[in-house]
Every structure is written in structure tokens, then in C-alpha cells.
Amino acid sequence: MAIFPQSKYHDPRTFKMTPAMIRARKPFFWRNAATFAVLSTITVSVYFYTYSFLGQDTFDDVPIPPISDAELAKLKQEYESSKQAKN
Template identity: 60%
Template sequence: MSPAMLRARQPYFWKNLALFGVLAGISGGVYLYTYSFLMKDDFEDIPIPPISDEKLAELKKEYEATHKK
């Protein structure tokens, strides 16, 4: 860049940097709030039906067969 271009941009550098910090802070805050909110969910209130040993063995075989490919 030419010296004239550097001088023309100089007054806006700190304002742009401050605005970037504000926008990054808002975006980061929303992200962290959402992440912390979602990590509180534990799914303990959802009942899990019992499964027999035979059905479990069948599901394991099916899983292994599909993931070997």
C-alpha cells in the first residue's frame, strides 16, 4: 500500500478493531450460551425399554455387519 493509503486508513483502524471485538464478543457469547444450555440436558427422563439378550446379540451382529463395509 502506498503511504497515502496507510494515512487514509489510520483513523479507522482502532474503531474497526473495536467493532470487530464487539461483534466477535456477541457471536462468541451466543455460541457459549447455547453450548452451555445444550450441555445441561441429560435425557434421564426418557424411559429406555428393556431389551433381551438375544435381541441385543442380534443388534450387535447387524451393527458389525453394516460397519465392516
């Protein structure tokens, strides 16, 4: 017993679409292709714009908190010790 009932629009042996399924889908092919092209273009455009915009940003407006020389030396020592521990 199958979990899902057998579709009458697919051949049970090869799982290919039957001629009825091909005929039913034919009127929608170009409309679906155009919709896919439009949505893909919008998506790619948004990603391209975002990456190009972020590539130009220098992040000068982000404040960097000041650090004392003692804290900097401590951080360098921790970094070097963790680097040596990995090797």
C-alpha cells in the first residue's frame, strides 16, 4: 500500500508525464517562463545592488572604542598563546 495515491498524470512505470499532463501544462509554459525570468531578474538585481553598495562602504561612521596600551598588550599575548596552542 502506497502512502501517496498514484497520480494519473504520471506513468507508473517510468514516472514520466503522460500526454494529458503535457497538454494541460502547455498553455502555461511561456507565462511561467516569463514569470520566472522576471522574478530571477529582480532577485539578481537586488543581490548585485546590495553587494556593490556594501563594497563601496568604508565603515568610517562606525566608532571604534579606544583601547589602552596595557589592554592591547594583553590581547596580543592571548592571541599569540592561542596561535601557538593550535600549532
